[in-house]
Amino acid sequence: MTIRLRTLAIAASLLLVLGGAGAGLVVWLGLYDISASDQHTAPVYRVLDYAMRRSVMARANEGAAPDLGAAQRVRRGAAHYREHCVQCHGAPGVAPDGLALGMTPAPANLVATARLWKPAEMFWVVKHGVKMSGMPAWQYRMSDDEIWDTIAFVAASVSMTPRDYAALTQAAPPQRHQREHGAGGGATLVSASARGDPDAGRRAAHHYLCATCHVIPGIVGANRHVGSPLTGMGTRRSIGGVVPNTPDNMVRWLQNPQQFDPASAMPALGLAERDARDIAAFLATLDEVH
Incomplete structure (x- = not known):
């Protein structure tokens, strides 16, 4: 290694050490305001949003999406959405519940999400959730079919009026799919001799x-x-x-x-x-x- 490269390596190492020490000092002094009553700073928000988007894109299975256009699937999805999602994200003509109004970052309007995100990416987020946000992982409470039904509704909501949404959600409650994971009566029984993972x-x-x-x-x-x-x-x-x-x-x-x-x-x-x-x-x- 030449003297120039060695000098650059030492300088880079010093910068990393100083950066880490500076970050540690900010944490120790409590300088970053973690209160949800104030928004993230713009740089923090952009970094978190970009990291989340890239993480989802790297993990979503684009080939797994079924046909989401069937009217029956959209109707089932509307019922699941009303049960699990409208409280935070709202719906056509429906405001989020009060619990969502104090969340930071604020829950997204999913009409915009449906325009920009692929169905497989939305499915991944619903199933696995997002760390450091209020978005839970639904994989233990909803089957994959139920999640896809919900994604079908979100995709259809782009062109949905408040009257359309009201008509859909006045239908019968969703029928639970049989599944191995998740709470409730839809869980599939496993033999007593089965070994867990x-x-x-x-x-x-x-x-x-x-x-x-x-x-x-x-x-x-x-x-x-x-x-x-x-x-x-x-x-x-x-x-x-x-x-x-x-x-x-x-x-x-x-x-x-x-x-x-x-x-x-x-x-x-x-x-x-x-x-x-x-x-x-x-x-x-x-x-x-x-």
Whole structure:
């Protein structure tokens, strides 16, 4: 390496160190206003928006989109949209609910989104959500067919009047598709001998908010816990101190803790059988080494 290149490398390294130290100082002093009552600065908003857009484009499967033009699909999608989406995004002639009015960044008007985004990109966002925003991941509460129905409605809403939307949403409520994932009566039962997937269980435990009450190795969440930490759960003899720690008991505990301990403060989260088995398989991998 020549003297010139070495000098440039040293200068670049110093700039990186100074930049990191400056960013750390901004964080430590609390200089960036994180309040939702004020908007992001323009540079921060543009960087977050660009990063989100590029991330979605890199992950969306453009070849997966079905035919979205069928009237029946749009009608089903309108009902799903009314149930899950209108509260934040509004609809033709319908304002968002009050909870959306204080969100930062503000939820997008999806008519504009439908004009600019591909259906597969919208599907990916609905299914997986967006970090650092109010957009949740719906994959554990809606089937892929239900999400595609919703995307069909969003695409059709570009040319929809308030009267059209009102007529669509006065129809019967949506019929739930059978699915393995997601809460509610549409969950497909899995045989008692089926083994769960620990990796899927770790993701499901995150989405079912387990880390808001428990410290769980491998899941980023609360530093202070309401329930007991789950470190070593795979080696414990009992669950909650009341029932032997077996895979089937863990599945039943996750689905309805009160059947074993009526005084338990742990709520029944409506886990599908498959999700409960996956989470049980993940918890079984936790030992004291973690």
